[in-house]
Structure formats: structure tokens, C-alpha cells
Amino acid sequence: MNNKVQLITYVDRLGCENINGLDLLLQNQLKGLFGGVHLLPFYYPIDGEDAGFDPIDHKQIDERLGNWNNLKELSGSVDVMADLIVNHMSAKSSEFQDFLKHGEDSEYAELFLTFDKVFPKGATEQDLLAIYRPRPGYPFSKMKMANGEERIIWTTFTTNQIDIDVYSSKGMAYLDGILNEFQKAGVNMIRLDAAGYAIKKAGTSSFMIDETFTFIDELTVKAKNLGIAVLVEIHSFYKTQIEIAKKVDFVYDFALPVLVLDTLFNANAQNLKNWLEISPRNAITVLDTHDGIGIIDVASENGEKGLIDDNTLDDIVERMHTNSGNTSRKATGAAASNLDLYQVNCTYFEALGKDQRAYFAARAIQFFVPGIPQVYYVGLFSGENDMELLTKTNVGRDINRHYYDIQEIDAHIKTPFFKKFEKLMRLRNSHVAFNGTFNILPTEPTILNIRWEKDNDWVALYINLTTLDLKITYTEGQKEVELL
Template sequence: MPSPLQSASFYAQLLQHISGLYPDANEDLIVGAITGEFDRGELRSPSPNVELWSEADCMLITYGDSIVAPDEAPLVTLKRFLSDHIKDTISSVHILPFCPFSSDDGFAVIDYMRVNDELGEWEDITAIADSYRLMADLVVNHVSSQSEWFQNYTQGKEPGASWFFEANAGDDLSQVVRPRASPLLRPTETPDGMRHVWCTFSHDQIDLDFRNPQVLLQFLRVIRLYLEHGVRIFRLDAIGFLWKEPGTTCLHLPQTHEVVRLLRCVLDRFAPGTILITETNVPNHENLTYFGNRNEAHVIYNFSLAPLLVHALLTGTTEYLKRWMMSMPPAPLGCTYLNFTASHDGIGMRPAEGLLSDDEQLQMIEAIRRFGGRISTRRGADGSERVYELNVSLFDALKGTVHGEDDWQVDRFMCSQTVMLGLEGIPAIYIHSLLATSNDEEGLNRTGHNRSINRHKWDDELLRKQLSDSSTNQAIVSNELLRRVHIRSQQPSFHPSATQFTLQLTEPFFAFWRQSQDRSQSIFCIHNMTAEIQTLRLADLNLISLNQWRDLLTNSTFDDLTESIAVQPYQCLWIANS
């Protein structure tokens, strides 16, 4: 139990957050409502003395129904796939929104307190949480137009009548930044007449108004429910858009950061060991602000990695990837990055702004189009449309280079995943990367939504056949990727907080050095980013001759540290001293 002094300190801290958000409200009443919600009964939570992450951590990102079987709840099918194929190689699972929804494959939530009947039940969520550290989405910015809250809004009833952000005809919205080109405001008839509600993403996703403390309290109730069912990582979806003020960009406003700090404060107190992740698909310098002063997100997404890594593999040019790596600060103590190369969305291009020139981006876009990908746009503050993301299966995005398709798809793809596995932070693998899934043209044609191209639903029986046939891309990629994840999990130099330095090898190579926190182990991560054999001079690595060096991926040793070795197309080396 916390001491009275600790309780007083927490109360004062929480009061400070509430005062910053709601200076005109009854602050003591709001704080009392928060503590009352979390003080009722014990919560299952990790031990506060257990390290938040280690080299053994790796996450799988999946929809609840990425694998389906006849007459079986998809969450049950997913649990069986995890037990049979993943086992304990991967430590954490991110199940994308699993609540009832009306659009955007789950991100237009109808009811946060229920599991979608088409996926399963709460007990299915808990069963997965019993075996893996479970991450769930907290879709805080908006809610479905079909939700009870918004239906109440249209009828002037609470809860809901005062829960949605409205704009007036005279508001200055010229600076608003958002990731869509659709109209921002949705005319809506209410008992008080026509109102215009804010829709950052779509007219089915209505933005909530966090200026009303009741909205905040409702989401704290959702958090508590999720904790009760075993969720240990919360992903704050689209958090950067949370607070709105006409006349501003309505992005990353100070109140938004205050909300994140408040959530962190509550979780640290009532569920210590729970991890908070912010999802902000924006340029790197903006993304980094969500670490706060080590008092906001524990983890932020490394959004710039995917477009820069894909660009490097498509062009064979590592200049931009190296430049970004050298500019990345180590994560603050107690924080880290989530590294990913593919997700349920596309390859975000906004995080590449200022890092890749317009010409470099255009070259990359044309290659992705040739490989069957699609392009999604956003509307800038000046009203112009800009590329927002590339919609494509990562496996197909790497079926060739800017010069066209070739025979190196699997090797190139494995190189992309191996780079991710070696970097500072926690790696996160999208299920369709693990399964080498190609573009889902049928799904795209069925829904008409570009993102459907990378949201395939595997038939369970067919997938099992593919994985049991060693000649298929599914078996080749999945088995080798899981093997590399397993090797990674045993190396202290791959601890998320271990030291990292970018190496300045010749252009075809992308390389970096990791060193364990106790300095007992070093790993040189070398990647040939081209379809040509490249020569690596071991002397360029300055390997200490007193150590025995070996490549962890092939288990081959290096006895002559002055020799040059031939690195095959897209080959990766993890040269370690122990």
C-alpha cells in the first residue's frame, strides 16, 4: 500500500494536471471521481519491480480476425495460431481495435466496453493476455457516428449531448493539420438546430471534446475495464489531434500533452508496470516531444524508419537512412522506441518530410505503384493535397527496386526485418510481414479503401498448408524471421536501452554498433542494401583482436580480422564477440 506521503504527492500531482486542463471546473470533484474509479477493488497489474522491457521483447501486430476458420471465433483461432506457431518467441501481441465498429476496420468505435461479437468475447481477450503481454488501442480522438454517445448528441441527451467538438461559421480553421482530404466539418441536426461537428478522419468518426471533463472520466473507465481483462500496453491512437483550438494547427497542443501526462500519472499509480505508447504519425521532431520529461509516453513509434528503410532498399542508397540514424537521440532513461516497418495502415510518408527530397519521394512512389501499391493523400494547411501514405503489402513493396522487379524479393524483405530487429528499441512485426502476405487486390476491390490492400484475412486451413510447405514464401519468411527473433532475444546488446552508434561504412552498407549495458558484449550489425555482392573489410570495424568474433546469424567465425569478406545481396551480419 502506498504511504500517506505518497498518496498526498499523487493527489497533488493529479490536481495539477486537472488544473491545467480544467481551470474553471471543480478540480477536487474530478480528482475524487478518478481516484474513486480506480480505488474500487484490486487490479491485475504487472509487478512494479519487473523491468519494463528487455532484449527478449518483440511484438506481433494483428487484427483479431487476420486468421479465420469456419464456425470458430477469430480470437480463438488467433490464440491457437499464437500457441502453435509463435509459442514464446514473441512476447507481446497488439490486437488492433476489437470493439464493435462502423468503419475504418475498427477505428470508428461504437462501444468501447464490448468485444465485437464477430471476433469473440472478453474471455478470449483475457486468454491471450494470460500468455502474452497484450496491447490494446485506446481510440480517444473520435467515436463512431453510430455510437450511443453520438446518437444522444443528436437528441440532446447525456451522456453525449456535450461530448462532441463543434465549430462555428466564423472560426478560423485555415491552419488545421489533418491526415485526410475530406471536409473537416459535418453538418448535424440537433434539438438546438444545425451544428457542425469536427471530423479529423471521416464523417463516420466524430471528434470528442475533451474540454468536457466527463469525456476524460469516461475514457478512464474504459482503461480500468481493459486493465481488468489483462491489457498491459495502451496505444493512444491519433493522440496528437485530441485538443482543438480554432486559429491553431489543432495538433500537439499543450493540453494534449497534459492529457497524456495525466494518463501516465494514473497508470503509474494504479497499475505500475503498464506501458503507454503514443501513436503520432508525424515528422520526427514532433514525434519525439511525446516522451515529455520522461513523464508522458513510455514508448513512441519510430515512424521515420519505415519510409527511409524502404527507400534505401528500393534505391540502394543509404545516405538518408544514415543521416536520420545519426540525428536520432537515444531514448530518455525509462523510455524507448517501438520500431516497425509495416502496419495495418500504409507506409507513412509524412515522417519522411524534411528527410527525403520531393524527387526521392516521387521515385519511391512510382516504384510502389509498379508493384501494385496505392497512394493516399492528406490536405495541407494551405489546402493542397500531399502524399500521406503508401498503401501496399511490405512484402510486395520490396519485390524489386526502382529499376523494376527481380529475384531478390525474399532476401530484400528479410534484410528490412533484420535492420528493424537490431535497432535501439522494441521491434514490432505486422502479422502480414511475418506471413509474407502479398497485396490483397480482392479485399481492395471489395471495400474500395486503399488500406484494405494490406489487411488480408487468411483462411486458417490454407495458412496452415502454406506454413507446412517449406517451399512457400510464408514458410521461408516466417521460419527465418522467428529464428532471427529468437537469436536476438538472447543478446544483451539488443536490449532496447543498449548503446547504439551508426557506422560509417561505404555506401552500399547500412551498419550500426550495439553494446550491452554492462559493456560485456558488442554486436556489429551490417546490411548489404543492394542486389550486388559487396566487399567488407573487417579492419574497417576495428574489431578487438583479443575477442573471438562470429556472425550470430550463420554461426561462422572470423579468425583473420584483416581479411575481406564477400557479403551477398541483401545479406545481414550480426558480428558479435560473445
């Protein structure tokens, strides 16, 4: 993966009708801004119950977006990352429908994870209480077979997302087949979506257990043999994240978004500095994604302190809601159809009260901390909460999943703020020092001073958090230059 700014986007929400349109956008209006693009699910259908994360056919590109040849063309001009949804498939898939019709006589019976596969002798109360889940209740759904029999099926997320038995012969063949399609289309990196839930074992949390790491290792080897790197997506306690990072190619720095809010809200960088002393270096950094702003990644767990004091964290969450004019409350927790109750659904620009100075400072921090920065398409244009879309769908995360048209994009890229942001992205993509040594200069907590050095070249970020005065300086040949 190039050590350059990466874009994460849906194909059809960035002023493009299809993959070819996105290719043109990246070669024209957004030319030179991104070293790679993470395409959020483009499989059939893109408009299921979870915006493509519930594929009916994972090996078919939704024909409204194009086909595998179109993706191959895109991968010829920019690095492409795709999601491998390892934990589940749609209940509407032909495979699951065949299982409902024929039961154990179905050729796909072994593909799906039934309750009795994990608990052949039944489950105790403690077995059930031990299971970790991202939403209230238990990760099972009662399904009625064609013959009238009822079965209990694992559904970690929604009743339309049927969990796969990834170690069955059909499960392994299913995942291998997707990897082969990716390789043929030039995909050079995958994100393992929901991988932490893929392995279920009686008597455990069934989340990031030892066997999960083994599964991820095995899948990573298969991907690497096809020339594909692997990013693991896990929201978890920060110490767990550090351990995960030791065993995989890349992890997300999901702690960073709230730590940056803490830094800017409280004019104090100490918690951020503490994290940067120990944070994984093989990270993809984000401020916003297609999901909400994660809280669990910085919070305490089982009495052990997190990266931010829980009382301070509560204040940060309240500040986000207040800054958004309380629109984020309508999209968060039980207020809408949410899967992840530990996330705040809000655009990052709104979370900062639509303050352009604070938002630019946040992006500068993201680009200067260790890791490869990824920018979400809504964040690229300092997007505001889409209350119209939220009202239409009642899906909390849709507040941050706006559908841009090309006129909106053309207008945004002409704004003074975007021109300023563009300069920052181009500097992050081009300056050699970002491939060198990272240092935080010792200062009081109200000052953040980060410097990268490689041989005789350097680039530095200085922010006075009390006043939000910001300076970015760097070497250009024999000269010292200020970005803005």
C-alpha cells in the same frame, strides 16, 4: 514492455475466429516468436466503417471475438497492447443517437465536440485555414437533430467518427471507464490512437499543440497508476517526433519504413545513418502497419528539409508503385476511399518488388536499429497486395489487411523464407547484446554495419547494399556464430 519482437494484428484476420484461437496460435505455430501482441480494435463492432476504429461501444468486445475474460486469459500468456481511441466514437453509438434525439437536453450533450464549443464567437477564414487535417476539406459535418435543427459537429476523420470533448466531465469519465476495463483484463500497454487531434483550440492548428501534450501527460499518469504503459501514435515532421518522444513513454519510428526503402533502392545508407544519430530510443519500430506507408514522416515541412530530399522521396514513391505492378496506385490517394492522402497503401513486401533478399535485409535492419520491433501480421508472412479485398470494399488500406485462414498460415510457416525469418526473430528475442550499447561502424554509404554490445557479448549486422550480401554474427558463449 519486453525488449522482444511484438506482433500487431487483428484478431479475426490471422486464421483465428476469436481471441481464444489467437491465444492457441501464439502458443503453437508461432510459439516463442513474440514477446507481446498489439490487438487492433476488437470493440463492437469490428466491421464498422473504419475496421474497429469507429466503436459503437468501446467497452464491449465484439461478441464474435469473445469477451473480457478471454482477453484476461490471453494476457496471462503474453503481453497485450490495446488501442484507446481518444478522439472519437461512432455516430451510431447510443450516446450520440441520444444527443441527436434530445439535443442539449441529452445527458450526453457535453460529450460531443460541436463547432461552437471551440468557436463560440464564430471562426475567421484564418481560423479555419490553420486547422491541420489528414484529409481534404474541413473537420466538420452538418448533422440534423430530431427537432429539425442543424448542428455543426467536429468529425476529424469520417462523418461516422464523432469527435469527443475529452475535457468535459462525460468525456473524462468515458476514457477513464475504458482504462479501467483494460486494467481488469490485464492489458499492460495502450496505444493512444489519434491523440494528436484530441484538443481543439481556436487560432491554432488543433494538432499536437501545447494543450495536446498536457492532455497526453494527464492521460499517461492515469494509465500508469493502473500499471499501463503508453504508446503515442503521431505521424508528423521528424523534429516534432523527436520532441514528442521526450514527453511520452514510447513513440513509433514512422520515419524508418521509408528510410529503409531509400537505403535499399538507392544502395546508400547515409540518410538512414543520419537519422539513427538522432532518432528517439524509446521507439517502437515498424516497417508496415494496418495503415499505409507514411511519407510525411521523412518529408520536408514549410521549407525545412526532411530526412530525405523531396525529389528522392518522389522517386521512392514511384518505385513502390512500379514494384507493386502499379496495384498500389489503385489503393492510394484519391483512387480509393482513403483518409490519409500522405500514405502509400501497399504491403511492404510488394513495395520491395517481392524480392525476398531485400525483404529479409529490411527486417534485419528493423531488428538492429534502436527500439522495440513490431511486425504486422501481413508482413509476418511476406504478404502481397490483396486486390480482391480492395475491389470488394474500395477502402485503400484494405490492400494490406488480408484475411488469412489457418491453411495459409500453416503453408507459410513451412516455407524456407519463413524458417530464415524465424531464426532472425528468435535471435532478436534472445540475445543479451540487444539490451546493451548500439553502434554504427564508420563505413562508406554503400555498407551498413551495425553492432550491439553488452559486457563481453555482441551481435552484428553487415550488409553490402550494392550486392545485398548480408551477414549476421553473434557471440554464443565463448564462440562467434553466424546466423545463416
